Amino acid sequence: DAGITQSPRHKVTETGTPVTLRCHQTENHRYMYWYRQDPGHGLRLIHYSYGVKDTDKGEVSDGYSVSRSKTEDFLLTLESATSSQTSVYFCAISERGGRTGELFFGEGSRLTVL
């Protein structure tokens, strides 16, 4: 199994509070991704990183920011959580980008915003 750890795995928070999800990898892969999974929408890309301090927006990036100061860590921050951000968040990594790189996924972080 790919060495990907997400934390926390479960979190309940209140509207308006900041939340940070962490993704840690031990594979030294260049690419890291944050997806959210919601019923009826499937898996949607939030942000991704193609190197340290190199990030780009995905399909549903509004309300989220990311940071990658080290190869192994990719942080997803909700500056002010809203109920619409209740979801299961998945981190993924790949050695190569795009069509040449399969993704390895973490176990997911379930976030509930009350």
Place this chain on the structure above:
Amino acid sequence: SQELEQSPQSLIVQEGKNLTINCTSSKTLYGLYWYKQKYGEGLIFLMMLQKGGEEKSHEKITAKLDEKKQQSSLHITASQPSHAGIYLCGADLSGNTPLVFGKGTRLSVIA
């Protein structure tokens, strides 16, 4: 993503029966990936297809990519309870961009 349409959305089959899941796009699929997700868990990579007409098999699961590279199918032969879960297709639609995913197909296998 609506750029990738999966069908059916859900499927209930009797153990031992064959089944097929489809993944269709109006765009060229530069790389097509099949994943399986057990309920409440992460996604597990199954297979990757890149060339038109390509077909790969692993145990009782076969995936194909059509010649036009706009449709893929996942076929399970003699289904077992262990095949139950959510199957997702993911694809690179632009040549070197992060994968977009279909909404998934929920498979239940009953005895």
